[in-house]
Amino acid sequence: MEKQDLIIVSAVLKKDGAKVKKEKFILQKDEPKTIIRMSQKRKKLLCLVKEKKEISLTGLKAHIPTAPALIKPLAEAGYIQIVQRQVFRDPLGDPVEPDTPPTLTVEQETVVKRVQENLTRGFKPYLLSGITGSGKTEVYMRLVQDVIEKGKSAIVLVPEISLISQTERRFRARFGEKIAVIHSSLTKGELLDQWRKIVLKKVRIVIGARSAVFAPFENIGIIVVDEEHDTSYKQETGLRYNAGDLAVVRGKMNDCPVILGSATPSVQSYQNVVMKRFEELKLKTRVNRHPLPEITLVDLKKYKDGWGHDRIITPELSKEIRSCLDNGNQALIFLNRRGFATFPVCRDCGKSLSCKYCDITMTLHKGHNEYRCHLCGYGRPVTVKCPECGSSKIKPLGFGTEKVESMLKALFPDARLVRMDQDSTSRKGATIKILKSIRNRNVDIIVGTQMLAKGHDFPSITLVGVICADLSLSLPDFRAGERTFQLLAQVSGRAGRGDTKGKVIMQTYNPDHFIIEAAKKQDFLEFFHNEAPFRKALLYPPFSRMIQLKISGSSFAKVKAYAADIAEVLKVLRGNERKQKNMIQILGPVEASIQKISSRFRWQILVKSPSSALVNRLVKSLMNHPKVTPRSGVRLIVDVDPYFLM
Ligand SMILES: [Zn+2]
Ligand SMILES: [Zn+2]
Structure with missing residues (x-):
């Protein structure tokens, strides 16, 4: 029909919910065709329009709440003109005072x-x-x-x-x-x-x-x-x-x-x-010329057999919090793990309470009265019985920000607390609200996860307490050390940005670890010069290019078989001579560290080489290989320079 010119086929962009926002604007016209009676309100409105030449209806409403009803007769009579204009929505809606550029250091x-x-x-x-x-x-x-x-x-x-x-x-x-x-x-x-x-x-x-x-x-x-x-x-x-x-x-x-x-x-x-x-x-220097905060390490091994709050908030830390509060300053307490109890265990059979769909332990969230999976969001009521033996005695071991918050409340009942983590900031605008309350000094102690470590500038925070510096150190990821160093140095940097010198109490099980030592000195180069040789020896980035092949699906057998086939093809394409093996390393197939997420089993293969060209070419030819064609129920994802290796 199209060829015979009977119809025309044309492509039109599909409308996506979003529209340009328009608003009524009132312009001065002052050419009345008919004279109408001037009430006080009409006079006031005309005055405003005359003064501003052009004003939005919203702007008018701020002065005259009944403006929408007033404009129509005035426009019809020719006193004013109403036009539609595009306006831009304001994502934050918060007026900002202009600043003057300071003198640079x-x-x-x-x-x-x-x-x-x-x-x-x-x-x-x-x-x-x-x-x-x-x-x-x-x-x-x-x-x-x-x-x-x-x-x-x-x-x-x-x-x-x-x-x-x-x-x-x-x-x-x-x-x-x-x-x-x-x-x-x-x-x-x-x-x-x-x-x-x-x-x-x-x-x-x-x-x-x-x-x-x-x-x-x-x-x-x-x-x-x-x-x-x-x-x-x-x-x-x-x-x-x-x-x-x-x-x-x-x-x-x-x-x-x-x-x-x-x-x-x-x-x-x-x-x-x-x-x-x-x-x-x-x-190399802070703008206010203050030195970096002084960092004190507290060895958590001293308190590991103790009980009560000492194991989590050591006497050293609690003494500093007290003096910080007494001086009217703010303290930031950092723990990179949210929830109340992070390791619920059955007292009868000893099994930990795991997610039904993922290969991880669930976390107790007291505020919501439920156990939650941090990977897929699955929840179980707090009254759940042990899925293994049916016992109702589940012991909440391990701790997260929620527990630290409740301990601090008990220890410092006079202090105003706020918690900032993924749970407390899930609603739109919640983050900004919390940040504002910190800035306006409506809180004394802030408990939070890595959300807090990032770039914020709160002049009245003088104390930073790190509850457990080693949490991310032993994750099965070659960047675990780098991330731990960055996190510790960043969170420490939140202390003492105002006029009072900052202090950091860092609690750790590994005070002699090179990462903790480098973080204590906040010395990036010391960290780098210790870290780089490891990476180089093991051919990890930046000394190689790495590509991760992620294979997942709901059938364990299918995933495993696909992963095995892919690895075999890879090895054939690479060749098995010693020289080829040295140039391109193929690790796996292995089950991922987190074996299951959202009911999907996960396997992975890592390919790395000091030559980007070689590894790119290898994976490209892999993707074109007939044995690697997509299979139903299994997914293959190619991630170049992967960040999430678990
Ligand atoms: Zn049990
Ligand atoms: Zn889950």
Whole structure:
């Protein structure tokens, strides 16, 4: 029919819920066709319109609540004109006071100058390594200012929502409405508005989480990746990408500088400095000239046979909290594990209470009266009987933030507490509310997980307590040490950012471990020089490229067989000569450390090689191999540069 010109077939973009938001605006016209009676309210309204030339109906309503009913007759008579205009939804809806740029420290000045000197030379990646509190954001803002004055645009990436609000506020205070914000918790409508602001060239700066790296700017002058070590830059589902790496790629495509900043750079980025691929820029002192907080280690082995709260909140820590409260300051207590009891065990048969669908122990959440699985969200009521033996005596062993919170409440009944973790911030706006209450000093003790470790700047926190520094140290992941170091150094950096010197009490079972020692000194280089040789010897990134093949499905046998077939094909494609085996290592197939998530069994194969080209080519030919064609009920995912190895 189409060929015979009987019908026309055309493609139309499907409407997606989000629409441009429009609002009524009132304009002055003053050409009355008919004279109508002027009430007090009508007079007031006309005055306002005359004064402002143009005002939104919402704006009018603030002065005259009945404005919507008043405008129609006035417009019909010709006194005013009503038009529809697009308005942009405000994701935070919080007015920000403008700021004035402070004088830069000598160090900041040097860094800014260095980048500016090279600005015209096009693409150049930098690693800005600045200790916590050294004023990296001010450096970013100066460079962004410079770039937009030259008529170009800037992309600023930050790791997470709770942090965006803070960086965004500082940027808004400086740049006003020239900013678009992009992150995953915007509604579709808000996201559409932000995207249109960029496309319509109404803004020159975009701040956002990882997906902001795709912002549709044409003329980019600089890309900033703040807290570049943060793992949230890696998208782990659907389209897998690392926004930090993509920022460098986009910088290359746009011929502009890329600044990766962090107090605790990733081993990968620092290796790029060592290999002279990145230039290092350093900020070694805090803006307020205060030294880094003093860190005291407390050996938890001393208290392991004790009982009561001493094992969790040691006397050393509790003494410091007391004196912090007595001085009217705030304390931050950090534990990277949420919930109340993290290891519920049956008293009768000794089995731990596991998720029905995943291979992990469930966590007791007292606030919700249930046990929860942290992988799939499955819940069981707190009254559940042991699935193994039917006993109702389940003992809540292990502890998380909820338990620490309740202990602190008992120990310091006079203190105002707030808990900040995934559970307490799940509702929209909850994070910002908690952050505000901390800033306005409506709380004395903050208990939280790694959410708190990230970049926040609370001047009245003088004490940081780390409940257990070793929690993530022994995870089966080659980056476990790196993440632990970063987390400890970052959370310690929250102390003493104001006028009082900070203190950190770090409780640990391994005070002699090189990672704990490096974290105590907050010495990134000491950590790096200890860590790098291990990675090199075992051919882990950054000394190799690694690709993870994840095989999963609901039938254990099918998954296992598919994994075995894939590994066999890989080995044939690679070849089995010693030389080939040395160039490309194939580890597995093995069951993943977490063997089952959401009823899906998981197997994995790791492929690594010092040559990216070799390993890329190998996996490409694997994917085209007839034996690897998709099978029903089994899924194969190829993750290049994987972050989640469990
Ligand atoms: Zn039992
Ligand atoms: Zn589960």
